[in-house]
Amino acid sequence: DIQMTQSPSSLSASVGDRVSITCRASQSITTYLNWYQQKPGKAPKLLIYAASTLQSGVPSRFSGRGSGTDFTLTISSLQPEDFATYYCQQSYRTPLTFGGGTKVEIK
């Protein structure tokens, strides 16, 4: 199975900050990497697919980059509604696997 490792597991940031989250795959997954946002008690929401393609309706302050084994999700200017947990997910092969999550908290 392909293991997905996210870092950090949590971070504290202020509104307006630039925030980056890293996801590393245990083997190359080319660009088969997706990012989700989850708020407490809610279902996950797709943000980015294919490593860098923004899902329709997602604000442009979210961006993704990377290929192979190393990927990054960046929020250019953190907004109050962005405080949530973020997950990466590989779709290179089954079983599909998720990273452990990164909780973004208010400083």
Next chain:
Amino acid sequence: EVQLLESGGGLVQPGGSLRLSCAASGFTFSSYAMSWVRQAPGKGLEWVSAISGSGGSTYYADSVKGRFTISRDNSKNTLYLQMNSLRAEDTAVYYCAKNSPNEDYWYFDLWGRGTLVTVSS
């Protein structure tokens, strides 16, 4: 409205069975692969199973293979997950998710609200 609505969760004893359902609306159900994803209390996301649009291909996580069966009824726009030999570690919120249009590249672009399954004596 495009939506997924899960049902069938509840409390079940270890070794018991449960069948989850997911009613889809607002899109051409038979055109999309579908998945189940679960989340244990306070934990991260775990993909459980997927099924192709026609139902002809199914995929499972090792943790549920041989115990869970995914199926679909395209005439009823409904996805199912039959769960047998349930264990305490199967306790989780189970989400139904719509897979992306491209079956060579799967992501989940629509999620239900989830249904809680608790396995306990």
